[in-house]
Amino acid sequence: MTSFEPGLALARSFYAEAVAPLVRAPHAACLLGEGSEVLGYDDERSTDHEWGPRVQLLVPPERTGEVRRAVEAGLPREYGGRPTAWYSLATGTVSHHVEITTFDAWIAEQLGFDPRAGLDHADWLALPQQRLLHVTRGEVFRDDPGDLTRVRAMLEWYPDDVWRWLLAAQWHLIGNTEPLLGRTLETGDRRGARLLAAKLCRLAMETAFLQERRYRPYDKWFGTAFAELEAAATLGPLLDAEDFTSALLELAHRQNALGLAAPVVPAAGDFRVGINDAVRPYRVVNAGEIAASAVAAISDPALRSLVAVGGIDQLTHADDAMVTFTPWPRELAAVYRSLLASA
Numbered sequence: 001m002t003s004f005e006p007g008l009a010l011a012r013s014f015y016a017e018a019v020a021p022l023v024r025a026p027h028a029a030c031l032l033g034e035g036s037e038v039l040g041y042d043d044e045r046s047t048d049h050e051w052g053p054r055v056q057l058l059v060p061p062e063r064t065g066e067v068r069r070a071v072e073a074g075l076p077r078e079y080g081g082r083p084t085a086w087y088s089l090a091t092g093t094v095s096h097h098v099e100i101t102t103f104d105a106w107i108a109e110q111l112g113f114d115p116r117a118g119l120d121h122a123d124w125l126a127l128p129q130q131r132l133l134h135v136t137r138g139e140v141f142r143d144d145p146g147d148l149t150r151v152r153a154m155l156e157w158y159p160d161d162v163w164r165w166l167l168a169a170q171w172h173l174i175g176n177t178e179p180l181l182g183r184t185l186e187t188g189d190r191r192g193a194r195l196l197a198a199k200l201c202r203l204a205m206e207t208a209f210l211q212e213r214r215y216r217p218y219d220k221w222f223g224t225a226f227a228e229l230e231a232a233a234t235l236g237p238l239l240d241a242e243d244f245t246s247a248l249l250e251l252a253h254r255q256n257a258l259g260l261a262a263p264v265v266p267a268a269g270d271f272r273v274g275i276n277d278a279v280r281p282y283r284v285v286n287a288g289e290i291a292a293s294a295v296a297a298i299s300d301p302a303l304r305s306l307v308a309v310g311g312i313d314q315l316t317h318a319d320d321a322m323v324t325f326t327p328w329p330r331e332l333a334a335v336y337r338s339l340l341a342s343a
Helices: 007-022 044-048 061-074 103-111 121-125 129-136 147-154 160-187 190-211 219-226 232-240 244-258 287-296 301-305 320-325 328-342
Strands: 028-031 055-058 085-088 093-096 098-101 139-143 268-272 279-285
Touching: 007 028, 007 055, 007 061, 007 139, 028 147, 055 103, 061 098, 098 103, 103 129, 103 147, 121 160, 121 328, 129 147, 129 320, 139 147, 160 190, 160 244, 160 268, 160 279, 160 287, 160 301, 190 219, 190 232, 190 244, 232 244, 244 268, 244 279, 244 287, 279 287, 301 328, 320 328
Parallel strands: 055 098
Antiparallel strands: 028 055, 028 139, 085 093, 268 279
């Protein structure tokens, strides 16, 4: 039995030893896009489908036919003890997985548009983080034209104003959720309390990703990626114990340390309803103040005036069906763009 080798390492040597000698055209070579191995999370279990020696080649449009013929003629049947042709879900056939395409076609498939023309705030807000991971994670083995390297650098993280707005939206969501947990506990709704506790846990973890400038993967790898964050050592035990107040206070201190906005002294106290001076005995943090500080620091007046409902990942489930098989991300970009234009 062939011993397991992480897919990214397999792709690196597969390109260098089996594919690169066949390609005479200037090109970029990489392993990006979908797949657990792109994130570095694959293991032996991952090899049961859509896994094996593979690489993407991005070549000039006039050279694709030449490169395709050379690869098909020269690719070995096996590499590293594994077949180079295996079942492809996309084509429904057994074929090799040296993807040969142009940069223009590849980036349009990954993002739905070409970011080299520039990204406005609407583009950023409508880009699912999983798509951003498709482009910014993995590894580039070669990049003769340089386009891939430049685009990866462009997409490394959100512009500061967009970052502030997403953080504001995250704290708004926290502030809306936290008192509901207290109310369900008070009424004895244990099932509702469990749902809200899980939601608060997720919101806190998402906040840590935002604060550490890390795009978060979809649910299968969400917890795995969270464990890699610097904040996880402190936040993890608090969230496991459902000590949400301490966890959110820790996140509030970390927010101040970013220097993105005027600092807000983290505080916890009874929930003030905001109507008729009503106060309820549910311990909450001052999430609204933190959100307001982030909004106030936004330099673009249009974005600053936009209600902080969040980007696509905060508004929707943004799963594979939406991200890959629908026009919703680009449709949502048009909605953001319209709102910003009318602000």
